Amino acid sequence: MQIVFATNNVHKIQEIQHILPSSIQLVTLKEGGINIEIPEPHDSLEANAREKSMTIYRLTGKDCFSEDTGLEVETLGGEPGVKSARYAGDQANAAENTRKLLEKLGNNTQRQAQFRTVISLILAGKEYQFEGICKGRIAFTPSGDNGFGYDPVFIPDGDIRTFGDMTMAEKKQFSHRRKATDQLVSFLQQQFK
Ligand code: IMP
Numbered sequence: 001m002q003i004v005f006a007t008n009n010v011h012k013i014q015e016i017q018h019i020l021p022s023s024i025q026l027v028t029l030k031e032g033g034i035n036i037e038i039p040e041p042h043d044s045l046e047a048n049a050r051e052k053s054m055t056i057y058r059l060t061g062k063d064c065f066s067e068d069t070g071l072e073v074e075t076l077g078g079e080p081g082v083k084s085a086r087y088a089g090d091q092a093n094a095a096e097n098t099r100k101l102l103e104k105l106g107n108n109t110q111r112q113a114q115f116r117t118v119i120s121l122i123l124a125g126k127e128y129q130f131e132g133i134c135k136g137r138i139a140f141t142p143s144g145d146n147g148f149g150y151d152p153v154f155i156p157d158g159d160i161r162t163f164g165d166m167t168m169a170e171k172k173q174f175s176h177r178r179k180a181t182d183q184l185v186s187f188l189q190q191q192f193k
Contacts, residue, residue: 004064006056011148019181049120057122065121071150075110111137115176132179
């Protein structure tokens with residue numbers, strides 16, 4: 001089957017392409033000739049994921065999915081959470097967001113955090129959601145150039161390295177995005193078996 005992935009984020013496309021079985025063919029927005037900035041106006045990952053998938057469904061009429069991910073730091077009351085992409089300001093890049101996070105945490109030793117991904121699937125016009133969580137902690141300093149976003153400061157439980165120090169295959173073992181995508185895949189396989 002073919003399914004449109006409602007994102008312009010090349011890192012997310014690479015990671016999800018790495019997870020999907022060959023029976024599910026991902027069509028990116030670029031491949032579908034769709035060139036829009038998808039809005040993320042809401043205060044929850046669930047609502048933003050739905051907004052993104054519904055926007056693309058309304059435009060294309062095709063089965064599609066989106067995902068919204070946030071880094072939730074316990075001692076910061078769940079921040080940056082839904083604001084993860086814009087933590088240090090609307091135009092902030094990953095390095096600036098990460099710097100703000102490390103500044104806010106300072107020398108605090110309570111550094112438990114989790115990545116949470118919500119996938120919103122629109123299949124034949126109906127919405128379904130899937131969640132994936134990866135628990136871990138925030139490092140004191142960034143390490144590694146792999147991955148994207150907050151990867152250089154996130155150490156998943158069960159390892160001592162940051163995601164930034166892991167290959168994509170290694171990150172996949174722990175990844176929030178992989179866990180949510182696994183659920184999406186088994187749901188689709190159930191529907192089309
Ligand atoms: P969004 O889901 O596109 O809104 O992304 C939210 C923010 O979280 C962005 O700043 C991303 O860089 C960051 N982010 C999302 N997924 C990951 C991940 O797997 N690792 C590190 N940062 C991520």
